[in-house]
Amino acid sequence: MRSHRFKAQRARFAGLLIVALMAISPVLLYAIQGLNFKPGFNLFSPAQDVEVGQKASGEINSQVQLIRDRQVVDYVTRLGKRLAQFAPNQPRGANYKWTFHVVNNSDINAFALPGGFIYVNRGAIEAAQDEAQIAGVIAHEEGHVVMRHGTHQASQMLLAQAPLSILGQLLGQSSSLASQMAQLGIAFGVNSILLRNSRAAEAQADEVGTYILYQAGYDPYGMAQFFQIIEKKYPQRTIQFFSDHPNPGNRIKNVDQEIPLLGPKKNWKTDSPEFQAVKRRLASMPPPPKPAPKK
Numbered sequence: 001m002r003s004h005r006f007k008a009q010r011a012r013f014a015g016l017l018i019v020a021l022m023a024i025s026p027v028l029l030y031a032i033q034g035l036n037f038k039p040g041f042n043l044f045s046p047a048q049d050v051e052v053g054q055k056a057s058g059e060i061n062s063q064v065q066l067i068r069d070r071q072v073v074d075y076v077t078r079l080g081k082r083l084a085q086f087a088p089n090q091p092r093g094a095n096y097k098w099t100f101h102v103v104n105n106s107d108i109n110a111f112a113l114p115g116g117f118i119y120v121n122r123g124a125i126e127a128a129q130d131e132a133q134i135a136g137v138i139a140h141e142e143g144h145v146v147m148r149h150g151t152h153q154a155s156q157m158l159l160a161q162a163p164l165s166i167l168g169q170l171l172g173q174s175s176s177l178a179s180q181m182a183q184l185g186i187a188f189g190v191n192s193i194l195l196r197n198s199r200a201a202e203a204q205a206d207e208v209g210t211y212i213l214y215q216a217g218y219d220p221y222g223m224a225q226f227f228q229i230i231e232k233k234y235p236q237r238t239i240q241f242f243s244d245h246p247n248p249g250n251r252i253k254n255v256d257q258e259i260p261l262l263g264p265k266k267n268w269k270t271d272s273p274e275f276q277a278v279k280r281r282l283a284s285m286p287p288p289p290k291p292a293p294k295k
């Protein structure tokens with residue numbers, strides 16, 4: 001009898017708790033759902049993401065021309081690190097490297113390597129109208145990092161080639177991870193599979209990017225608006241972007257549906273004098289070298 005009553009009380013308490021949670025605010029409910037940002041199938045560990053990203057970053061740095069100007073690089077690094085504090089799904093011990101580079105290329109593009117190595121093209125900064133837009137681009141890239149899309153793609157490719165048991169063993173040998181991957185046909189440079197995102201991955205990076213923007217106090221519409229504006233306004237300079245980041249379709253609609261779930265409308269940050277100063281700084285530099293032929 002006692003245990004029955006206890007169970008009934010517990011059930012009533014659980015019911016009350018649910019009602020209370022629903023009543024408190026959509027923010028809390030979303031915070032609960034927000035913990036469900038789930039990366040896809042992956043053969044690599046988060047620590048290996050860093051290892052793979054580091055290797056790929058070394059190669060890419062020798063293939064592209066980086067801008068070394070302190071004002072520009074420090075600005076992007078500060079902004080990127082601030083946003084990364086709000087990125088969900090950073091497993092304990094993964095220690096993503098959150099390293100930011102600016103590429104001297106007028107194509108409007110940005111990309112992310114596993115483990116937190118993020119590249120933003122000069123063209124993307126020049127095309128962004130305000131800080132919320134460029135923050136949106138960076139937050140989207142951070143979404144790819146924390147959802148581990150690069151090594152997810154590589155895992156899918158590997159799985160198509162070899163049985164899981166063999167792959168597991170190979171990738172377990174962390175000391176020779178890079179050479180094992182090379183043997184399995186994974187390249188690390190600008191044409192790497194690590195940079196090729198599916199439409200599903202894009203939709204997820206949008207969702208995470210918008211979440212990061214909101215949490216960091218930026219206008220959460222900044223990201224989707226920027227992607228929509230550049231696609232129409234600069235079709236030639238965005239070819240690479242939409243090849244690396246295929247438009248998932250309904251971008252604006254998806255974000256419109258997500259934002260009310262994040263919480264109330266706030267006094268969102270849209271711009272900063274620092275961002276406009278960086279744009280002027282870039283405008284004062286010699287134009288970038290002619291873009292390399294498209295891959």
Ligand SMILES: [Zn+2]
Pocket residue numbers: 140144197201202205244245
């Ligand atoms: Zn993307």
